[in-house]
Amino acid sequence: MKGLKKTRRIQIILxxxxxxxxxxxxxxxxxxxxxxxxxxxxxxxTEPPSPNEVFRLGGLVEVGSLQRGQGETVSFKVTDSNETVPVTFKGVLPDLFAEGAGVVATGQMQGDTFVASEILAKHDETYMPKEVIDSLKEQGVYVAPSQ
Known part of the structure; x- marks a missing residue:
């Protein structure tokens, strides 16, 4: 009888x-x-992503780089004050999207251009995505907003 109980317990645990x-x-x-x-x-x-890899690109929208194309196509450049990556996006940009503002874009690289499927912009004058802040701090160019 004891052997049966022990066997059942082991079976239940397994x-x-x-x-x-x-x-x-x-x-x-x-x-x-x-x-x-x-x-x-x-x-x-410096470390190009693999082909067809979907990732998030974050930084600041370079001032003077925003160009509106045919229809809903928009191109701009994202920078971290060290390097710049051209971005194209087909769709409606968020209302708070602006040059010089923080942005996080989801998409993939096609050649030397990042093709975004989604754009996230900051929601008020002091917010910036944590990933963007960390990246700017690594580059030594982050300036905390005055409170």
Whole structure:
């Protein structure tokens, strides 16, 4: 009788452990497509991403680089004051998108141009995405906004 109880406990523990491993594997598989790594323009130029890799490019919109094309096509340059990456975007820009402002774009490189599928702009005069702040601090060009 004692051997049967011990066997059942071991079976339940092993089954629980197998279910836990299966759930973790399924979560990792489901998140594979949703993970987008952040890169600054300097990182993009020094360590080019692999072809068709979707990632986030963040920095400041270079002043004087915004050009509106045919229809909803817009091109501009993103800089971290060290390197600059040209960006094209087809769609409607956020209302707060402006030259000299912080921006994070999701997309992929096609040649030397970053083709964005989504553009995120800062939501007020003091907000800047954490990734952009960290990147600018690494370059030594971040200036904290006055409060």
């Amino acid at each position: 089954l629980t452990f197998a279910a836990l491993i299966a759930s973790v594997v399924l979560m990792v598989y489901a998140m594979q497509d949703g993970i987008n790594f952040f890169r600054s323009p300097t990182q993009v130029t």
